[in-house]
Amino acid sequence: MGMFLAEIAPELHKITGYIYPNEYELHWGILIVLYPYLTGLVAGAFILASLERVFNVKVLQPVYRLSLLTALSFLIVAPWPLVAHLGHPERSFEMFLTPHTQSAMAMFGFVYAWYLMVILLLEIWFDYRKEFVIWSRERKGLSKFIYKILSLGTNDISERALRFDEKVGRAITIIGIPSAFLLHGYVGFIFGSVKANPWWSSVLMPIVFLFSAIVSGMAMVLLIYMISTMFRLKNINMGCINKLSELLLYAMIVDFSLEILDFIQRLYEAEESINILSQMISNRLFISLIVTQIILGTLVPMASIVWARFGKVPDEMRRMLYFVAAILVQVGIFSTRWNVVVGGQLFSKSLRGLTVYKTEIMGLEGLLMSGALLATPFVILYIITKFLPPWSKTETQISTQ
């Protein structure tokens, strides 16, 4: 309590107009910004993997396994900020034991469990099963033991067994695509269904969340692929990243169009809330919405992908442009999440005033904590790749002359 009062006191003069007295405390901070950002990366990375598997986009083969492992690493961390944010984290399990079925939030646990257990882990296991069996035979010591456990006692790598693996893997992916849609569309619904909040309440919210998720996931896999390949001194597969960037561009066009549609619709309908929302955009969200989300996070990367993909540029430059675009997209999507979650709380429900949000450095809701939470999936991914290397066998060494 002391923390909150100490934080809010110097900010009071920045509050403009009238806000309800209970609105001084802003309830969902940076931890809840991380939550849709992380689950979005999961859904996006998984959908990218499905493209290769189900739609046979063979050129994406070098990033197939990497996308699955990326999705897994981010999925493991996704619920952490949620639980850390609860007033009573020790009661969080009640959501599984006594869920209130009408609540959009109560279903998250089940969607999450379904996605983690049934979809991701199964798909990864079937995909790696052959290797698990081979490694458990070839390796020695602890490593042999670990792969023995990972293979879950299976030993059959005959042609027929592998064909079965392939068939099941494909079936899981096919179920997985709607599941990935569900996972993030559902996160959008948590916000979009709050009728009390005119900034959130929109039927487009789940769809916008979904497409921004695909955008962020693709860009993240692109980044991880480029960095990891560089550090392993291998050649980047240009065909793969060309295709990946092209798909990223298409997803961005859909995403941006949907957001513009939402924006125009609000402006044209001009409901009761329009005045306070326009004030909020021009005063409180100008940097994070207009500058970071739209210009830096959407228009600039779209332009650079178009230039790199369809212009006549050398491969070196092309890689550079893709890389910069992918980083900017991450910044942009993070701003998108910020603008939804924090933006939805910067105006009073009296529609008469604007409040402020001040990020702390220390503490559970602080920047350091958020930084740590954001870094964790990468650490997890690094460890997973040590045991389940996702790298393609056709990779070539960078020639060092």
Next chain:
Amino acid sequence: MKTDEPKTPRREFLETCGKSIPRWVLFFATIRAGTLLAAEEPEVYDPKQHDYAMGIDIHKCIGCGRCVNACKIENKVPEEPYYFRTWVERYVIPAEGEAQVDSPNGGRDGFPELKTEPDMLRTFFVPKLCNQCANPPCVQVCPVGATFATQDGVVLIDESYCVGCRYCIQACPYGARYLHPVKKVADKCTFCYHRIRKGLLPACVEVCPTQARVFGEAGHRSSPLRRFLRFNDVTVLKPSLNTDPKVYYAGANREVR
């Protein structure tokens, strides 16, 4: 000496009295049983027999803030000016332009005097509290069912069950909820549920010097609330959201939200 006298009236009287004893016993026993039964009645509280609601007459509110103070004390609401189960807003409507609203410390200490503005159209006070909606969005979104509607029409929070996710605070269109800074659970007005179940009035209604707040049962013909609803044009806050509030306002202008 008088002999063979007929029975004296005294004797006759006593005999009659004696004969009537069983009847008297029966009479008192019946009364006693009756009072016993009557005394039994208030202890068996049947929530289905009640449907509580509140009426607020904006014309009568003088903005003294006694209701806010009584609520803070009665319900042990945290003292800081960021937590309120009920608060009072002051509206100043200029002849032209936007309404000015304020609620310093929730109106608990009254309001600072207004500098007289010649083009002021009117001013009024609006007490606010949880609307105890019949269609409550907060109950809908609670992931564990810790907030719920009672049969007597009050929305309550089970503080031993609330996980503190704050989704209900986001879902409330009226800003009626806050996160209790010590208990770390959602908190809000309960219509003083602990009082009304005993037949008492909510603290804010009890202390209101002008009877701007009227509490009672919407379904009972003789209740003061029924009278309030009969003789006033009433409205509710944010009716377009279809929350079906059970706090009714008389004299609320279009500026109130």
